[in-house]
Amino acid sequence: MLVLSADVASAADESVREKAAQCTPCHGEAGASQTENTPSLAGQPDSFLQWQLVFFRAGSRKSEVMQPIAEQISNEDIRNLGTYFASLTPPKASTPDDNPDLSKKGAEAAAGRRCASCHGDTFAGSKAVARLAGQREDYLTKALHDYKSNVRVGGGVAAMAEVAYPLSEEEITALAHYLAHL
Template sequence: MRRCLPFFGLPLFALMLSGLLLQSATAAPDVAAIKDKLELCAGCHGKEGISETPNTPSLAGQPDQFLQWQLIYFRSGARANELMGPISADLSNEDVRNLAGYFAALPPPPAATSDDNPALSEAGAKIAAQNRCTSCHTDTYAGTKAVARVARQREDYLLKALMDYKAGTRTGGGVAAMADVTYPLKEDELKALAHYLANYK
């Protein structure tokens, strides 16, 4: 958020093992080729990429390159997860491109009809401004390239991710920048930030 370093801390072997040149999709994803994989994804991330599963992110509307990188991290073991590790292990480079392109093209989660704690959102907005979150995540927190969309992401997942960065247990891209932001923040400040982003209009 303070420093936009999406690839800092990336183990080089992740890219070497992938053999994948990341690029924005230039053609529509081959949905038929990943039909079975999409059904598996929907079990946790939702049929339209909008998660209803606790501590599990929505993928709809995430930047294409960001999604490709996360799949590469999981596939190479650079980012450890007991569910995503086995699922991603057998993904081909074409699978990675198709899955990322599919979810990137879906409409992002809609804005909440109401904010149950506007005061907490106001506090979160101040924290976001103080830490220049928009410098990486864009002015609308929609993300770009290898930087995640955080606007209207699940609040519980946002808090978990922020806490993991603070604790140093999150691996993959952006670790240095996010650790720099989260380490000084108290848990109640992280909760306010997560609430603000989850309810962002």
């Protein structure tokens, strides 16, 4: 019976890896994106990933690419994909910080906007709150602009809109740079 359970678990793991492989062209090998304006999924909190797929599927989060994909994903697949990507090692900054002064300004902006109160002291996120540390800089910039302009909705949208709306272009650039290099 134990062998049968192991075989079933192995088949389930393989099924999840096959479904996750469909995400690779955009979100990268092992969930580490190399695609402009596309987030890395590796190490994102499980609940956060699940909610984003639900938001895409419901159409409350807009994406011409993600919405049709999410519409085809079952609730079980959403749970399994969330668990799978959350289990992967999150990406580290792809390049050394070439602008420590900009990172310092970003750290000041993060402290001033109380980003750590939701995203955690290390910006690793938790539960339904995104991991920001090591995320692609271009994607972080895009996400902040989307929240600022109310293009992006989903969990925490009121808090994010309130935080992002007063940000200057310089603060958005600094925040994205700082977080990407953590």
